[in-house]
Structures are given as structure tokens and as C-alpha cells.
Amino acid sequence: MHEPKKKFVFSWMIGGAQGSGVDSSANLFAYSIASAGYYVFGKREYYSNIKGEHSYFNVVASDSQVRSTVDNVHLLASFDAETVFRHAWEVEEGGGIVFDATLENERLRNIPTIEERVKEDIAQRLKNDSLGETLGDVLESARRRGVRLYPIPYMDLIKKTGEILGEKQLTLLMRMVNTMAVAASFAIIGADINRLHRGLSYAFRAKRAVVDMNFTACKVVYDYFKSNFPDDFPIRVPNRQLSEDLILVNGTTIVGIAKIVAGCRVQTYYPITPAADESVYLEDKQVFSLNATSDGDEYEYPHLAENKELSDKGHILVFQSEDELAAIDMAIGASLAGVRAATSTSGPGFSLMVEGLGWAGMNEVPVVITIYQRGGPSTGLPTRHEQGDLLFTVFAGHGEIPRIVMASGDMLEAFYDTIKAFNYAEKFQVPVVHLLDKSLANSTHTIPVPALDDVLLDRGLLINEHLDGKTYKRFQFTETGISPRVPLGTRGGIFWNTGDEHDELGHISEDPIIRTKMMDKRMSKLQVIRESIPPNEKVAIYGDSDAKDWIVSWGSTKGPILDALEMLEEEGYSSIGFMQFKILYPFPSELALETLQGARRIIDVEQNYSGQMGKLMAMEAGLRPTNLVVKYNGRPFTSTEVRDGLKEVLSRNIKRIVMNRGG
Amino acid sequence: MTVTQRLTMAHFRTPIFNDWCPGCGDFGILSSIQMALAELQIEPHRVAVFSGIGCSSKTPHYINAYGIHTVHGRPLPFALAAKLANPDLTVLAVGGDGDGLGIGAGHFVNTGRRNIDITYILFDNGVYGLTKGQASPTLRRGLKTKALPRPNINDAVNPIALAIVSGYTFVARGYAYDTRHLKELIKQGILHRGTSFIQVLQPCPTYNDLFTKEWYAGEDRIDPQTNKPMPRIYKLEETGYDGEVKNPSEEEEIAKITEAIKKSYDWGDRIPIGVFYKNPHVPTYDQRIATIAPQYLQSAPAWQPVRSKSLRPVADVSSLFDELRVKP
Ligand SMILES: Cc1ncc(C[n+]2csc(CCOP(=O)(O)OP(=O)(O)O)c2C)c(N)n1
Ligand code: SF4
Ligand SMILES: [Mg+2]
Numbered sequence: 001m002h003e004p005k006k007k008f009v010f011s012w013m014i015g016g017a018q019g020s021g022v023d024s025s026a027n028l029f030a031y032s033i034a035s036a037g038y039y040v041f042g043k044r045e046y047y048s049n050i051k052g053e054h055s056y057f058n059v060v061a062s063d064s065q066v067r068s069t070v071d072n073v074h075l076l077a078s079f080d081a082e083t084v085f086r087h088a089w090e091v092e093e094g095g096g097i098v099f100d101a102t103l104e105n106e107r108l109r110n111i112p113t114i115e116e117r118v119k120e121d122i123a124q125r126l127k128n129d130s131l132g133e134t135l136g137d138v139l140e141s142a143r144r145r146g147v148r149l150y151p152i153p154y155m156d157l158i159k160k161t162g163e164i165l166g167e168k169q170l171t172l173l174m175r176m177v178n179t180m181a182v183a184a185s186f187a188i189i190g191a192d193i194n195r196l197h198r199g200l201s202y203a204f205r206a207k208r209a210v211v212d213m214n215f216t217a218c219k220v221v222y223d224y225f226k227s228n229f230p231d232d233f234p235i236r237v238p239n240r241q242l243s244e245d246l247i248l249v250n251g252t253t254i255v256g257i258a259k260i261v262a263g264c265r266v267q268t269y270y271p272i273t274p275a276a277d278e279s280v281y282l283e284d285k286q287v288f289s290l291n292a293t294s295d296g297d298e299y300e301y302p303h304l305a306e307n308k309e310l311s312d313k314g315h316i317l318v319f320q321s322e323d324e325l326a327a328i329d330m331a332i333g334a335s336l337a338g339v340r341a342a343t344s345t346s347g348p349g350f351s352l353m354v355e356g357l358g359w360a361g362m363n364e365v366p367v368v369i370t371i372y373q374r375g376g377p378s379t380g381l382p383t384r385h386e387q388g389d390l391l392f393t394v395f396a397g398h399g400e401i402p403r404i405v406m407a408s409g410d411m412l413e414a415f416y417d418t419i420k421a422f423n424y425a426e427k428f429q430v431p432v433v434h435l436l437d438k439s440l441a442n443s444t445h446t447i448p449v450p451a452l453d454d455v456l457l458d459r460g461l462l463i464n465e466h467l468d469g470k471t472y473k474r475f476q477f478t479e480t481g482i483s484p485r486v487p488l489g490t491r492g493g494i495f496w497n498t499g500d501e502h503d504e505l506g507h508i509s510e511d512p513i514i515r516t517k518m519m520d521k522r523m524s525k526l527q528v529i530r531e532s533i534p535p536n537e538k539v540a541i542y543g544d545s546d547a548k549d550w551i552v553s554w555g556s557t558k559g560p561i562l563d564a565l566e567m568l569e570e571e572g573y574s575s576i577g578f579m580q581f582k583i584l585y586p587f588p589s590e591l592a593l594e595t596l597q598g599a600r601r602i603i604d605v606e607q608n609y610s611g612q613m614g615k616l617m618a619m620e621a622g623l624r625p626t627n628l629v630v631k632y633n634g635r636p637f638t639s640t641e642v643r644d645g646l647k648e649v650l651s652r653n654i655k656r657i658v659m660n661r662g663g
Numbered sequence: 664m665t666v667t668q669r670l671t672m673a674h675f676r677t678p679i680f681n682d683w684c685p686g687c688g689d690f691g692i693l694s695s696i697q698m699a700l701a702e703l704q705i706e707p708h709r710v711a712v713f714s715g716i717g718c719s720s721k722t723p724h725y726i727n728a729y730g731i732h733t734v735h736g737r738p739l740p741f742a743l744a745a746k747l748a749n750p751d752l753t754v755l756a757v758g759g760d761g762d763g764l765g766i767g768a769g770h771f772v773n774t775g776r777r778n779i780d781i782t783y784i785l786f787d788n789g790v791y792g793l794t795k796g797q798a799s800p801t802l803r804r805g806l807k808t809k810a811l812p813r814p815n816i817n818d819a820v821n822p823i824a825l826a827i828v829s830g831y832t833f834v835a836r837g838y839a840y841d842t843r844h845l846k847e848l849i850k851q852g853i854l855h856r857g858t859s860f861i862q863v864l865q866p867c868p869t870y871n872d873l874f875t876k877e878w879y880a881g882e883d884r885i886d887p888q889t890n891k892p893m894p895r896i897y898k899l900e901e902t903g904y905d906g907e908v909k910n911p912s913e914e915e916e917i918a919k920i921t922e923a924i925k926k927s928y929d930w931g932d933r934i935p936i937g938v939f940y941k942n943p944h945v946p947t948y949d950q951r952i953a954t955i956a957p958q959y960l961q962s963a964p965a966w967q968p969v970r971s972k973s974l975r976p977v978a979d980v981s982s983l984f985d986e987l988r989v990k991p
């Protein structure tokens with residue numbers, strides 16, 4: 001019988017105190033493994049803290065596309081005690097732990113950054129194994145489970161590296177300990193050390209001297225391993241050929257690049273985790289090249305640029321405002337001037353943006369609000385993951401305005417969706433909320449280089465000329481409810497805006513007839529939006545399209561769900577479909593009904609307490625999920641977790657399962 | 664089109680019914696703005712007037728120019744962004760004292776840090792007009808205007824001093840009923856390269872029965888010699904006061920700032936109007952952006968092409984992808 005080739009999956013983890021370079025070492029590892037020919041997905045977990053608390057990065061490498069992490073770890077790399085105390089338990093039989101050989105006597109109770117609850121948990125496990133409470137005991141427990149131990153004399157190796165480099169400054173050399181943990185991992189899995197050189201250039205952004213120094217340290221570690229440990233680790237990661245042109249990217253970066261492509265030329269923000277990285281990236285890349293014009297295709301210059309000698313470079317203005325009230329208002333102000341503009345924030349920031357959102361809706365101003373959701377409510381879990389803001393963004397604001405709320409499932413979608421968000425905003429003259437989340441923001445993923453061949457920028461009814469001699473009405477009643485729009489500064493285009501109800505010119509009006517007509521004009525755009533956006537931009541369907549059991553979800557749960565479905569299929573489950581909602585508002589009820597009406601089960605998988613999308617679907621389409629798999633502990637779903645949750649639902653028909661994995 | 668016609672105040676009027684109370688000081692400020700724009704011969708479509716919410720914030724509807732009546736307290740962020748997006752625009756922000764110094768105080772202070780080339784006119788009537796006369800942030804402690812059930816127990820902010828310490832580079836005060844003088848201040852504010860702040864003492868005959876037109880005119884203090892009222896308002900420039908920083912030195916700047924702040928505390932029988940402080944040597948925001956991205960001056964956001972005639976994006980991000988590309 002033909003056995004389907006099992007997907008190769010290697011799960012690697014590194015941990016350490018925040019501020020000690022965990023991030024760059026994880027980037028180093030992820031890029032180096034990708035460079036060796038593997039797809040990677042990496043998840044970053046960290047506290048709302050700058051230095052000292054524990055952070056870790058889990059990287060999964062595979063020979064085919066991988067979209068999420070798994071619960072088990074094959075190889076844990078560490079250079080502090082806390083990482084081993086916390087994560088040794090996740091390392092599976094046959095796996096390995098890299099650790100600092102000098103830390104074996106560290107005591108669990110002496111580590112101040114491990115929470116009491118977690119300490120008790122660890123102590124109990126050790127007690128069950130009749131062991132004490134030192135790091136050595138944790139390692140012994142792992143060894144008994146069949147985990148290989150790789151003690152490294154970091155200090156000796158650092159000194160040795162120092163000798164080779166002729167560098168005596170120990171504090172400088174000490175910074176390379178995380179790189180050494182990565183090099184050790186590479187030696188264990190038999191990966192090509194030269195790929196680390198590439199990884200170093202990526203992680204340290206071409207700071208040549210730093211790269212060379214770190215590479216020397218890598219070589220020292222590699223040699224030490226070759227002569228001190230058996231080369232018998234069961235997972236091997238030899239070089240292979242990638243058939244695709246990939247980039248290794250995180251969510252904030254890919255959205256930033258997409259904004260430049262989309263023609264966003266003003267981005268405003270007030271610093272907030274996990275959104276700020278996007279704006280900081282854009283500020284760093286604020287000047288960019290312009291494509292050479294090809295035959296017969298010229299630039300479309302704004303009429304406001306007549307008689308101007310423009311630069312041959314493009315520029316995006318990134319503005320750090322005093323708060324999020326100003327951030328959204330500034331984006332709107334720029335949009336009024338004819339500029340594609342956006343603001344980027346997270347839940348607490350969006351709470352402040354609601355008044356601006358309402359004004360934009362009332363005045364039909366296109367504006368894009370990129371939201372990286374994080375754990376709420378209030379300050380919540382600032383650095384952790386959640387999908388808790390769907391209903392808030394759908395309903396935010398007093399009174400009623402048309403709006404679009406859309407969500408991306410992965411980085412490639414986030415790229416194209418960002419561009420679509422600007423197109424929708426201008427085409428329908430509405431605010432567009434683009435929902436992303438912490439998991440997308442901070443994960444690293446290998447994705448194909450986004451192709452731009454089909455990308456078009458739709459500016460809707462934006463008038464690109466002066467209007468001499470015509471009467472212009474900004475809010476002219478039209479068939480579609482959408483009126484031609486001019487940028488401030490257009491001759492003959494003078495208009496007024498107001499958050500008060502207004503007439504076609506934009507002057508305040510409390511006339512009941514005009515009020516009704518204006519409400520109808522604005523709100524009818526929701527129907528126009530419903531009819532104009534093609535089905536494949538609203539939903540995506542995966543798996544068995546004739547399935548009896550359907551998973552419904554939105555946003556970054558897509559990755560773990562797709563990976564879980566692959567696993568379930570391997571385990572013999574069939575007839576499961578997955579409907580991913582990309583446009584959440586106006587909710588694509590017609591598509592939901594078409595697919596889900598006859599379903600035996602509608603299993604709603606979401607990372608919030610109440611199953612918000614399920615509620616929205618019930619309200620809009622009259623379809624109620626039969627089962628709920630939810631999680632709100634601040635850690636994104638792993639694929640194995642979704643798989644297990646789904647199995648519970650499928651086998652025991654449990655109505656609501658709360659998952660709770662992840663450290 | 665070139666300006667063929669001389670612009671007059673009439674070009675800046677709209678046919679909209681003005682629903683301010685009769686005798687409201689806002690009328691004088693509106694006329695002053697219209698006169699200033701006409702005298703500067705700025706074509707109406709090149710002007711954008713932003714306001715917040717309040718009686719005063721209805722102003723844009725009465726001016727024939729782009730008029731953006733925003734949210735309570737927020738005219739500044741809207742206005743600043745429009746100016747940054749298209750520096751060709753003449754941008755004015757207008758609003759009440761509650762709007763600018765109560766709900767909008769954060770924006771008021773932070774606007775001073777940037778020196779973006781706009782002019783902000785604050786209609787200071789000591790009350791929240793449109794919500795029927797509650798105390799505004801400029802009403803002094805112990806005072807009880809008509810609609811207050813009890814005297815005010817909050818202290819007042821000093822808008823001139825606050826503007827100066829926040830970094831505004833043109834700080835002036837006008838009086839709503841001295842439209843000629845106010846018009847000149849507004850013209851100076853518009854011509855000044857940087858953020859201009861003009862506080863306008865604005866009688867609200869409906870709710871502020873303390874700081875009335877008559878009170879400012881000193882009708883309660885008759886000069887026994889001339890038998891005429893002794894006006895409380897006087898012009899700084901007539902006293903030889905000069906608040907302009909002439910040389911860009913820290914000493915001179917600090918000296919002028921201190922002098923201006925001291926002056927700003929004059930109140931009661933002698934109330935100064937005019938330019939308190941002016942510093943043309945502070946780099947404007949566009950100059951600051953240009954130190955990082957000189958392209959900005961040539962290609963402001965609203966002037967840049969973003970797509971081609973066949974609707975394709977014009978930005979070339981291949982080098983950004985390249986930095987992230989997985990290379991074997
Ligand atoms: C967020 C918000 N809160 C409260 C109000 C109610 N409100 C309308 S006008 C106003 C005060 C206006 O006072 P001021 O800014 O001094 O303007 P004036 O009417 O005196 O010209 C208030 C509080 C509002 N419109 N929006
Ligand atoms: S309430 Fe006062 S500020 Fe408002 S319009 Fe009447 S007089 Fe003017
Ligand atoms: Mg007021």
C-alpha cells in the first residue's frame with residue numbers, strides 16, 4: 001500500500017531573560033534553517049517587561065508549508081536556568097536539551113521571575129519523580145523520559161572565542177551566548193554551519209563585524225560538539241532545495257510593506273504593543289524607490305501636483321501623535337487632503353479612536369485602521385494574543401455608520417488585505433478596520449514573495465482635477481450612496497464636513513427629510529459593499545466542500561486550523577470543512593447560508609471567551625454554531641491543540657471546550 | 664486659473680444662516696478672519712478651516728473655504744495632518760476655550776512641540792456656550808457667571824503662558840470687537856512660518872455676564888477728568904513692548920519668553936492685546952522632516968503619484984523584500 005509521506009516537522013525552542021537576545025537568536029535560527037531549505041513558522045512569547053522576565057521563541061521547521069507551532073518540542077536551547085525549569089517538560093522523548101553546564105545546582109525556589117503557581121506545578125512534577133528541586137533534578141527527570149542532555153561550558157567557550165578574536169572584553173563576548181545556543185542546536189541536528197552565517201547577516205542586519213564575531217563563536221561551539229557529543233540525534237536537518245522564492249517575515253513588517261505598495265503616504269500612531277513595530281518599520285523605510293514607468297503606462301499625478309518638480313523617490317510620512325484620538329484624526333485629516341492614510345493600533349488605542357471612527361463614517365472619509373488585537377479587557381495582556389475585539393470593532397461608535405471590518409488569516413493574506421483595505425476605503429468612502437492580532441504581528445513565517453502582478457489600486461470616485469465652473473456637492477445624493485470626492489485644495493471643489501447631520505453641501509441640517517435621506521445614503525453603502533466585494537474576498541473554504549461538519553473561524557486561527565486538519569486527515573478523519581471569514585462586516589450571510597445551512601455541526605473556533613464571530617453569524621445569518629472551541633489564556637492555538645479540541649467535539653459532541661495550553 | 668479678480672471679504676462669505684446669538688463676539692472674529700484672508704489675497708480653495716465643537720466651532724460653515732467641523736476638542740490633529748499632507752494649503756484651526764483647553768488640552772500642548780505652519784484661533788468666552796454656560800477652563804476661581812449655580816472653584820489656565828511654554832512660535836491675543844486689530848494679528852499669524860496661536864477675548868452676551876463688551880470697554884470706570892469710560896484693553900505695541908526674538912540665541916529666547924509670560928498675567932484694569940511672543944528662528948516641522956527625508960519638501964504626501972494610469976502601484980518594494988528573502 002502506498003504510504004503518504006509523513007510531513008517532516010522539527011520543533012525547536014529557545015528561551016531566556018528578556019533583553020538577553022532571545023529574539024535575535026530565534027531570528028538567527030529561523031532564517032538559517034529556512035536558508036537550509038525549510039519552511040518555518042516561529043512564535044514569540046514575551047512579558048510586558050523590558051528586561052528580566054522570561055521570554056521564549058518556538059520555531060517549527062518543515063519540508064512543506066507550516067502555519068503554526070505544535071505543543072511538543074524536539075530540541076530546547078537555553079542559556080539560563082529559568083528556561084529549563086519552565087520548558088524541559090515540553091521536550092519529547094528522544095529530544096534534547098542544550099543548557100549551561102554550570103547551572104545544575106540552581107534552585108527552583110531561587111528564581112524570582114517564575115510565578116508561584118508555576119513553581120508549585122514544577123515542584124509537584126519533581127516530587128512525583130521523587131526528585132529534589134534543582135535544575136539538575138529537572139534534567140534528571142528529562143533524562144529518565146529519554147531526553148538527551150547537552151551541557152555546554154558556555155564560559156569556557158566564550159573565553160576560547162575571545163582568544164581567537166583577540167578580544168578581552170568579557171561583557172562584549174558574553175552577548176554571544178545566545179548565538180552559541182543556536183550553534184549548538186545546529187551541531188546537534190547536523191545542519192550546515194555555513195547557513196548560520198546567512199542567518200547572522202539577517203538577524204544583525206548586515207553589521208559585518210558583529211556577524212563575523214558571532215560566526216567565530218559558532219565555529220567554536222560546533223567544534224566542541226563534534227568532539228564531545230555523539231552525533232546520534234534522531235532528527236536530522238540536512239540542506240535541501242527550496243522550490244519557492246520565500247521571504248522570512250513577521251506580520252508588522254509585511255503589513256508595513258503592503259502599506260507602501262498600497263500608496264499609503266501618511267501613517268499615524270501612538271506607541272502600543274504589538275502594533276508599534278509596524279510604524280517603526282515604516283519610519284525606518286520612509287523613503288523608497290518608485291518603479292520605472294513601463295511602455296505606455298505613466299504615473300497618475302495628482303492635480304494638486306501641477307507645475308511641481310517632484311522627487312524621483314516616494315516618501316511615507318510616519319507621525320507619532322500625542323494619543324490615539326489624534327492618531328485617527330490625523331489619518332482622517334490627511335485623507336481629506338487626498339492622501340491614502342492609515343493608523344495602526346491595538347485594543348486600548350482603538351477604544352480612544354471610536355469618536356474619530358464615527359466622524360469618518362459620518363463624513364464618508366476613507367481611512368484604514370489596522371488593529372493588532374491583544375489580550376483584553378482594559379490593559380489586559382499587553383503582549384499576549386487574543387481575538388477579542390471583533391464585536392467591538394463591528395459595533396464601535398454611537399449611532400450608526402457604514403464600515404468594513406476585515407481580518408487576515410496569515411501573513412500573505414495580511415499583505416493583500418492591507419492593499420484591499422485601502423481600495424475598499426476609497427471605493428466605498430468608509431472607514432475600514434483591518435483586524436490582525438499579536439500572533440500575526442510577532443510570529444515569523446516563510447511565505448512566498450508576494451506577487452504584485454494583479455495588484456491594482458482602486459481610488460473609487462476620487463476626482464483628480466480642478467472643477468472650474470461646476471457646482472460641487474460633497475454629499476450629493478446618488479444611486480449608490482457614494483458621491484464624487486475631491487481633495488482639499490481643489491479649485492471649484494470647496495465643501496464642508498461636519499459631525500452634525502448635514503445637507504449635500506456638508507452644512508449642518510436638522511431637517512427630518514434630509515436626515516432620513518442622508519442616513520439612507522450612508523447606510524445603503526453597506527448593501528453596495530455586500531454586492532460589490534466578490535465571494536472569494538469575503539470567505540475562503542478549505543477541506544471537504546461537501547462536509548457534514550464545518551469549522552468556522554476568522555483571523556490567525558487559520559494556520560493552526562489548517563495544520564490540525566492535515567493531522568486529522570492523517571489520522572483518518574474525513575468530511576470536515578473549514579470556512580474562514582475574511583470580511584466580518586458587513587457579514588457575508590449569503591455565503592454562510594449557502595455553505596453551512598445543511599451542516600450537521602458548525603464548530604466555531606475562536607480565541608476569545610464568547611465565540612464572537614459565532615454570535616455575529618447568529619445575528620446576521622441566523623446560523624448558530626453547534627459547538628465552540630475557544631481559548632483566552634493569551635497564547636495562540638497550536639495545531640496540536642486545535643486538533644485535540646476538534647477531536648473532542650467530533651467524538652463526544654461537547655458544546656463548549658476551553659483550551660488552555662502554552663506557557 | 665490665475666487670480667484675475669481682487670478678492671474681497673464677500674468672497675469668503677457663505678449664504679448660510681448664522682445662528683449665533685445677537686451681539687455674540689464670534690461675529691467679530693468671523694469678520695476678522697474673512698478680512699484677513701481677503702487682504703492676503705489667498706484664494707478660497709487654498710484655505711481649509713478646521714474647528715471642534717461649540718458655538719465658535721460653527722465658524723467654518725460661515726466661511727467660503729474648505730470647512731471641516733470636526734469633533735469636540737480635536738480641530739488641531741485634523742488640521743495639522745491636512746497641512747502636512749498638502750503644505751500648499753493655508754490651514755486655520757478655530758474653536759472654543761472649552762474645546763481647546765478642556766477636552767483638547769493634550770492636543771493644544773503637543774501642537775506646540777511641532778511648529779507646523781498653521782494658525783490656531785481660540786475663541787475665549789470663559790464659558791461653554793453651546794452647552795449653556797458652564798465654566799470653561801479660562802474662567803477664574805471665585806467667579807460666578809450667569810448660568811453657574813455656585814462660584815467656580817477651579818483655577819483658570821493662562822492660555823498665553825501655556826502656549827508659550829508649549830512651544831508655539833507666534834503667540835498673540837486679540838479682542839473680538841477690535842476687528843481691525845484682530846485682522847492684523849490673524850494676517851501676521853498666517854504669514855508667520857510655524858504654529859501661530861491667537862487667543863481672542865470673546866464676549867458671550869448670553870452666558871458670560873462678567874466679561875462683557877461694556878466691561879472690556881471700562882464702562883464701569885468713568886474717568887472723573889474726562890467723564891469717559893477708561894477701557895481695560897490696551898495694545899502692547901503702543902507701549903513699546905516687542906515680543907519678537909530677533910537673534911536666535913538661547914538667552915534672548917528665554918528673556919523674551921519670561922517677559923511675555925509675565926505680561927500674560929496682567930488682567931483686571933489693564934488687559935494687553937497684541938503679539939506677546941514671536942520666534943521665527945525655530946525650524947518648522949517640514950524643515951525637520953526634510954533633515955531625515957529631503958523628498959518631503961518636493962513630494963508632500965498629497966502630491967505624490969501612488970499608481971500608474973493602468974492603476975498599478977508605483978512604489979518599488981523589491982529591496983524591502985530582498986532584505987527578507989531566504990537565500991540558500
Ligand atoms: C465628546 C463631547 N462631549 C461633550 C460635548 C458637548 N459639548 C458641545 S459644545 C461643548 C462646549 C463648548 O464650549 P467651548 O468649546 O468653549 O465653545 P463655545 O460654545 O463656548 O464657543 C460641549 C461640552 C460634545 N459635543 N462632545
Ligand atoms: S451662547 Fe454665547 S458664545 Fe454661543 S452664540 Fe450665544 S453669545 Fe455666542
Ligand atoms: Mg467657550
